Amino acid sequence: MKDAVRGVGVVVASFCAFCAHAAEAEYAKAETDEAPAIKFDAGADLRIRQEIMDHVPGLPYGGFRAFRFNESGYRNHIRFRPRVWAELKGDAGEAGTWTLYGRLADEFRWNSRPANRATSWPGEVILDNLYLEGKGVFDGFLDLKVGRQNLYGLCGLGRILVDGTPGDGSRTLYTDMASVRLHVTETSTLDFFGLYNFDSASDFRIGDDRHRLSSLASRFPDGSGNQDDWGAGVVWGQTPVEWLNYQVFAITKRLREKQLPQTSRRTDLLGARVQPKLSETISSDFDVMYQRCGEWSAFAGVSWKSAREGWKPLLGIDYRYMSGKWDPMWGRDAIESEMYLYGSHNGVGWWSNQHYLKLSAGVELKPRHKLVFSCGPVFAAERDGIGGGNGRFKGLFTRALYAFPIWTPDKEKGESFEMYGHVIGEVFNPGDYYDTDKPAYFLRWQVELKF
Numbered sequence: 001m002k003d004a005v006r007g008v009g010v011v012v013a014s015f016c017a018f019c020a021h022a023a024e025a026e027y028a029k030a031e032t033d034e035a036p037a038i039k040f041d042a043g044a045d046l047r048i049r050q051e052i053m054d055h056v057p058g059l060p061y062g063g064f065r066a067f068r069f070n071e072s073g074y075r076n077h078i079r080f081r082p083r084v085w086a087e088l089k090g091d092a093g094e095a096g097t098w099t100l101y102g103r104l105a106d107e108f109r110w111n112s113r114p115a116n117r118a119t120s121w122p123g124e125v126i127l128d129n130l131y132l133e134g135k136g137v138f139d140g141f142l143d144l145k146v147g148r149q150n151l152y153g154l155c156g157l158g159r160i161l162v163d164g165t166p167g168d169g170s171r172t173l174y175t176d177m178a179s180v181r182l183h184v185t186e187t188s189t190l191d192f193f194g195l196y197n198f199d200s201a202s203d204f205r206i207g208d209d210r211h212r213l214s215s216l217a218s219r220f221p222d223g224s225g226n227q228d229d230w231g232a233g234v235v236w237g238q239t240p241v242e243w244l245n246y247q248v249f250a251i252t253k254r255l256r257e258k259q260l261p262q263t264s265r266r267t268d269l270l271g272a273r274v275q276p277k278l279s280e281t282i283s284s285d286f287d288v289m290y291q292r293c294g295e296w297s298a299f300a301g302v303s304w305k306s307a308r309e310g311w312k313p314l315l316g317i318d319y320r321y322m323s324g325k326w327d328p329m330w331g332r333d334a335i336e337s338e339m340y341l342y343g344s345h346n347g348v349g350w351w352s353n354q355h356y357l358k359l360s361a362g363v364e365l366k367p368r369h370k371l372v373f374s375c376g377p378v379f380a381a382e383r384d385g386i387g388g389g390n391g392r393f394k395g396l397f398t399r400a401l402y403a404f405p406i407w408t409p410d411k412e413k414g415e416s417f418e419m420y421g422h423v424i425g426e427v428f429n430p431g432d433y434y435d436t437d438k439p440a441y442f443l444r445w446q447v448e449l450k451f
Helices: 002-032 338-343
Strands: 038-054 075-091 097-105 108-113 124-136 142-150 174-185 188-197 205-207 227-241 244-257 264-276 282-291 295-305 312-322 354-366 369-379 393-407 418-430 440-450
Touching: 312 369, 338 418, 338 440, 354 393
Parallel strands: none
Antiparallel strands: 038 075, 038 440, 075 097, 075 108, 097 124, 124 142, 124 205, 142 174, 174 188, 188 227, 227 244, 244 264, 264 282, 282 295, 295 312, 312 354, 354 369, 369 393, 393 418, 418 440
């Protein structure tokens, strides 16, 4: 723990010194009226959310256990997540545009039930991001990013690369990673990345780590923790014509238990993704993936968004397949459902063994202001009996989302403060895959402020 605190002190001191240098550059600009070589920016954000749920199927970290109503139980908690960040950015001409970015984060809670999980501020402050990024290096030939960063969105593979180190993905999604993108031609790119997540009990943090983030999110299916995971990948992407984009990728992951006996898990994946734009208003997305252990996953989706002025109607249809023992690797965030993130039988966010057909409809009233409803059945790809029932029909899943702006900044006036929120409601009516017919529900409201 002392080493972790000392490490945080070194990192924070270095970052503060760098920020001080940037401030001197800004002062020099005011004195000489010349553009500084380095620009400094900083800010903060605060997220407040309340989540209420009951009868959620499965038991987080419970391993392969059947649904038990009394075990899943009612939950009601409010979470507060403050973060502060700062960055230095400089343009080095043909050497590219460089950015040094750092962010500190905390999350504390008030839990109505179960009350024994309540935490207080500032229970634990973590180094959430600290990376160096270069864009347009070697006269535009490559981009690179090295350090602690969010994994979500890497290479555009959002269904595979989502979650990072922590056991509580609602707070942060960081991982320690290096990634390089080569701009091979004007229409094609080649990405390489490597990442390593060490057990967060020895992570850079200040404060009490007994209750949260004491082990990785990427737990084994039996619920054990205290693990390291690492991996690498290569992604080829090309846009041969304006209306078509495709990617071919290979990714490998290793997961090792730190405690004795040191069990381990290896997953190797090959996949392809195609995104044809069928018209100005209709887009589509298809992928297929294979894991060397013999498991498959596939996705197909078509969406329509009106081109009319003002409010725009939305329609979509998605189908997702995951074979019986599909390993989601780092794709363990709230991909389809906030409720199932808590209730997966094989650990939080362990998406596997499913056929899911979803229909959605809604309206975009203006940017960042929309209302969307979705509904669809979920079936098990294999009759594994984990749910306690004797069938394959997992149930009917219904979801409603309303996202809305509260305060929108006027960029022309130099305003930066913004405030927005959302409300999510989910209902799951279980089928014969489970040993209960009690409907599950999830409700969340959230407000986020950015300064």
